[in-house]
Amino acid sequence: MDSATTASTIKFTRAGFWRGMSRAWPLAIALGPFGLVVGIIIQSKGLTMVDCVLMNMFIYAGASEIVALANWTHPAPILAAILAAFVVNMRLALMGPVLNPWLAKITPVQRFFSLFVLVDPSWALAVTDMRKGGTDAAFYAGLSVPLWAGWVISSLVGYLAASRLNLPPDHPLFFAALASFIALLVPLWRGRSDALPWLVAGGVALSVARILPGSSWYIVAGALAGSITGAIAEHRK
Template sequence: MEQAGEVRGRFTADGMRRGARAALGLTLGLMPFGLVVGMTGDARGLSLLEILLMSGLVFAGTSQLVALELWADPAPILAASLACLVINLRMAPMGVALAPVFDRLHGIRLWGSLAVLVDNAFALTVAEMRAGRRDAGFLVGASLCMWCNWMVMCTIGHSFGAALRLPPGHPLFFASVAALMSILVPIWRGRSDLLPWLVAAVLALLVHGIGLGAPWPVLAGALGGAAAGAARDLLQAASRPAAR
């Protein structure tokens, strides 16, 4: 791990530019997802202004889709908010994992950066942080790049969704999964990641297998895998001086 000497958390315009450039390739993975959200909003009777407000302010696709699934007239204020709370719980540990990036920031730079936090931008920022560059601007640049793409694709989905008629299982929708798969590569640090990653995957499959929906497979897998890795690290650290 890098040392925290000179690389304290910062927020620079240069970081924003680099983040936006890094995220450009990933926007491809979010495009079909944005289409679906726009299409679903149209199908549920939301106006273009309403779906854009939702996508712009919430900016978390899975929770938007679930909320739209339970949409009714009048709008289900409590149910939709609760759906977002439950499904986006997975983002709470993301902000925690980026603590070295945020620790020196205050006010709008801190809470504004957290407000635009999103899965793919988070992953890119982790890779950046591990390369020794702790710049919240990178996160915001990457997130805003994806946000613009998100708004454009929601507009297209809402306006032309009925004409596109993509069935739910269409391979195009695999794009968001493929994007997360490709993100695993820059996050991989070597063989020491194998144990926590495997535990995370197996736990998530188990929790999913017993029929629990989001966010429980992700939370159980993420925390369980991280705990397995932490236990191994601390045991190794404890046994090392004794072995010598």
């Protein structure tokens, strides 16, 4: 990893947990509209409230839920839903190892729950902290708890309010989730060496999204193409 952390100094403190909690609230709020939308979709597909809560507690990956729900039928399309979850969430398999300097040094129980709630925004903030030399793995746990709870609650609110809310799909409130992902790119920028890999990632993602509409291979394809470009550039130095 490119952080200055040495593995032996990794800790998991209460102070770190609270620092994470205090940094998580803007994200928990920003993801609210996204959760709301997922809840509304779940209701519109005729699923029960229990289904809604279980889905968001245990899958906890909104994009994959939306893709699977788009093609939901009764009885449920079990294999198609599993495939959607797998393809959309494959990026999580690439994200986990980046946190290894922290996760390798905490207890198995802490590690299990850290990976169980692995999602993009908290991961990005944790990586940013790690790159600045952060050594407190509890920071990531503190980020994750409010995000997970906020997600389960906002999707449930969406489910319950679905019949009364009537927001058009292009309502600016729904931009909040995308805005948070865009804003998180700023602290991830390390300098000019990021330019080419980022351009390749965006370009490849755009092309794959055009070639395979309705699937989510574009995320994995763009991320791998960009990262391989970066690694090749480093190799040539």
